[in-house]
Amino acid sequence: MKILRGIEMAVIGYARVSTEEQNLDLQIDALKAAGCDRIFEDHGISAIVKKRSGFERAMKALKNGDTFVIWKLDRAFRSLHHALDMLEMFELRQIAFRSLTNQIDTTTPEGKFMYHIRFAFAELERNLISERTRAGMMAAKKRGKHVGRPYALSIEQIAAIRKKLCSDPKMTVRAVSEEMGVCMHTLYRALRRTG
Structure with missing residues (x-):
């Protein structure tokens, strides 16, 4: 808990992993070390899922002037568009944002700039992977290979x-x-x- 002008400000953390096999310990340890008062979690939920209960609870817990901390950008946001919308909402509510591994702190102009740049590159990388996957599937189909789940009947x-x-x-x-x-x-x- 930080105190600014006599008002207590919370530091809220959020951690997420996509599959049940993955572990949240690394993220939670980093968030605790960053001074988070409360940490909300989503376990086994993809970032592209619109309804993530842990993320929604974290957003409800944030008050004007609080700080929202994540381990890495892709842990919290579905896309560049979603990230930019959230940053705009954070700015309106005077909520500071920190991404630990991306070393982004939106309380500084440089941090805001890096936030936009890194997320643009992250989305570009996802799109390139998706494009390569589709191209590989098309090439396999042209060679007569079955793409997708195995057939139910032989x-x-x-x-x-x-x-x-x-x-x-x-x-x-x-x-x-x-x-x-x-x-x-x-x-x-x-x-x-x-x-």
Whole structure:
């Protein structure tokens, strides 16, 4: 807790990891060392998710004049646009912002400038990765490789299903799908895929 002009100002921290396997300890230790009075967490939640309960609680806890601290920019913000919107809101409410690993402190002009520059580069990097991933998937498709989840039914299973449907006129697609443990849509897609 810092005191400015006789008023207590809180230092609020926020930590997030994307998967259940990841650990928050590194971020929490850094936030505690930075003097955070309270730390809010989101565990196993992607940054692109709009509703993050820990992030929302941190935003509600912030009062005018407080400081919001994160370990790294991508832990809190979904995109450059989101980050800039939040910075504007922080400025309006006179909330200081610090990103520890990015060494950004918006109480200084240099810190504000670095905030904009670093986030622009972070978004560029995400877009380039996404573009390379799409290009790789297109190249794999052109080579005839299946892209995405594995098929629910193998070629052999589909052949057995066709044989069963053709040999027994009373056999329905519903009955076969229940027997195979797949939904009817999956079965129809598999039959269409194999001609």
